[in-house]
Amino acid sequence: MRQGAQVTMSRTASHPRADAARVEGVEERQLIERVRARELPAFEKLYRLYQPRLTRFLSNLVQRPQVLEEVVDDTMMVVWETAGNFRGASKLSTWIFSIAYRKALKARSRWPDPLEEDPNDTRASTDPGPDDQVQQGRLHDALVAAMESLSADHRTVVDLTYFHSMGYREIAEIMDCPVDTVKTRMFHARRRLREALGGTSADWL
Amino acid sequence: MVDTRDPHEQAEELLPWYATGQLDDADRSIVEAHLSACARCQRQLAGERRMVEQFKSFSPEVDSGWARMRQRIEAPQPKRRSSIGRTASEIWQLLTRPAVAALATAQVALLAIAAAIAPSMTSAPAYVALGDKAQPSPEANMIILFRPETTEADMRLALKSSGASLVGGPTDADAYLLHVSPEQRPSALARLHDDDDVLMAEPIDGAAR
Numbered sequence: 422m423r424q425g426a427q428v429t430m431s432r433t434a435s436h437p438r439a440d441a442a443r444v445e446g447v448e449e450r451q452l453i454e455r456v457r458a459r460e461l462p463a464f465e466k467l468y469r470l471y472q473p474r475l476t477r478f479l480s481n482l483v484q485r486p487q488v489l490e491e492v493v494d495d496t497m498m499v500v501w502e503t504a505g506n507f508r509g510a511s512k513l514s515t516w517i518f519s520i521a522y523r524k525a526l527k528a529r530s531r532w533p534d535p536l537e538e539d540p541n542d543t544r545a546s547t548d549p550g551p552d553d554q555v556q557q558g559r560l561h562d563a564l565v566a567a568m569e570s571l572s573a574d575h576r577t578v579v580d581l582t583y584f585h586s587m588g589y590r591e592i593a594e595i596m597d598c599p600v601d602t603v604k605t606r607m608f609h610a611r612r613r614l615r616e617a618l619g620g621t622s623a624d625w626l
Numbered sequence: 627m628v629d630t631r632d633p634h635e636q637a638e639e640l641l642p643w644y645a646t647g648q649l650d651d652a653d654r655s656i657v658e659a660h661l662s663a664c665a666r667c668q669r670q671l672a673g674e675r676r677m678v679e680q681f682k683s684f685s686p687e688v689d690s691g692w693a694r695m696r697q698r699i700e701a702p703q704p705k706r707r708s709s710i711g712r713t714a715s716e717i718w719q720l721l722t723r724p725a726v727a728a729l730a731t732a733q734v735a736l737l738a739i740a741a742a743i744a745p746s747m748t749s750a751p752a753y754v755a756l757g758d759k760a761q762p763s764p765e766a767n768m769i770i771l772f773r774p775e776t777t778e779a780d781m782r783l784a785l786k787s788s789g790a791s792l793v794g795g796p797t798d799a800d801a802y803l804l805h806v807s808p809e810q811r812p813s814a815l816a817r818l819h820d821d822d823d824v825l826m827a828e829p830i831d832g833a834a835r
Contacts, residue, residue, distance in 0.1 A: 498775075582643065589648075607642055608639050
C-alpha cells in the first residue's frame with residue numbers, strides 16, 4: 422500500500438529534481454567563476470557547500486579524524502588554488518570529488534586504516550529484534566555497523582549513491598573506474614547491506 | 627553496448643539510481659518496464675528508498691571547518707591572499723621581501739632577517755623599561771617559522787617536545803621568537819628541523835643587547 426504511493430511520488434518528483442539540479446549547476450558555475458577571480462566570500466560559500474559533503478564522502482575512505490580534516494581542507498585548498506583549471510567539462514561536484522578521492526587515496530597510502538576489514542569476512546554486528554519493533558535509532562545503528570563491514574570502495578559507492586545522489590557515471594568518473602565496476606560494487610554492497618540488516622526489516626528482503 | 631542479461635538483472639542493478647532519480651531515459655525505461663511486473667523489484671525499490679532516507683538523515687558540522695580553512699588562507703599575509711605559500715621558497719620570498727633581495731643565499735638571508743627581527747621583537751613590550759631591574763623575560767635565542775597551515779595544537783606540540791618557550795611573535799613574516807636553555811639548544815633545533823610543520827628553525831644570538 423505504501424509502496425504504490427512512493428512510486429507515484431517519485432515519478433512526479435523526478436522532473437522538479439532535475440530542474441533543481443540544473444539551478445544548482447548554474448549557481449555553482451557562477452560561484453566557481455567568482456572563486457577563480459579570488460573572491461574569498463565566494464570561496465567561503467563554496468566551502469560551506471562542500472565541506473560537509475566532502476567530510477561525509479571522505480569518511481568512507483579515511484578513518485582517522487585528523488587525517489580526514491586534513492584531506493577535506495587540502496582538497497578545498499586545491500580548489501581555491503586551481504579553480505582556473507576547471508573548464509566545466511564535467512560537473513563541478515565531479516571535479517571536486519575527484520580531487521578529494523585522489524587525495525584520500527594518497528592519505529590512505531600514508532596512513533593505512535587501522536582496521537580495514539576484509540569485505541568477504543564480515544558479519545553483521547547487530548542483533549535486531551522483530552520487524553515491527555525496530556526503532557529508527559536502531560535501524561540507523563544497524564546501518565552504520567553494516568557500512569563499516571563493507572570495504573572502503575564499496576562504502577564509497579554506496580554513500581555517493583544514496584547520500585550524494587550521484588549517478589553511476591559520475592561515480593565512475595570520480596573513482597576513475599569503469600561504470601560496470603560501479604554497478605557491480607553497488608550490487609554486491611546492497612546484498613551485503615541487506616544481509617547485515619537481515620532481521621531488521623522485511624523491506625530489505 | 628547492448629546488455630544481453632535478463633531484464634530482471636538489469637533492472638535490479640539500476641534500482642538504487644532509479645530511487646534517487648539519477649537514471650537517464652534509457653535506463654529508466656528498462657527499470658519501469660520491468661518494475662510493474664516484478665514484486666521482488668518493487669519490494670527492493672521500497673528498501674532502496676528507505677536506505678536513501680537513512681543515509682540522508684545525518685550530516686556533519688561545517689563551521690569549525692570553515693574557521694580552520696579561513697585561518698589557513700589568511701595565515702601568511704592577510705592582505706596578500708594570492709601569495710599563499712606552500713613551499714619553503716615562497717616563504718623565503720615573503721621573508722626576504724623588505725630589504726634583502728640581494729642576499730646571495732637563503733641561509734644568509736635567514737640570519738640577516740633573524741638579526742633584524744629579534745631586537746625589534748624583544749624590545750616590543752614597551753612596559754619593560756630598558757633599565758628595569760625586574761625579572762626580564764627570557765631572551766630569544768631561536769627563531770622559528772611554521773608552515774602556514776600548521777594548527778595551533780601542532781605548534782604547541784612542536785614547542786613542548788623541543789623544550790623551547792615562546793618569547794615573541796608573530797613577526798610581520800609570521801615567525802616566532804623562542805627561548806631555550808643554551809645547553810638544550812642544539813637538540814631543540816635538531817628536533818624542530820625534523821618536524822614537518824617547521825619551515826625553518828635557526829639559532830639567533832641577542833647576547834649583544
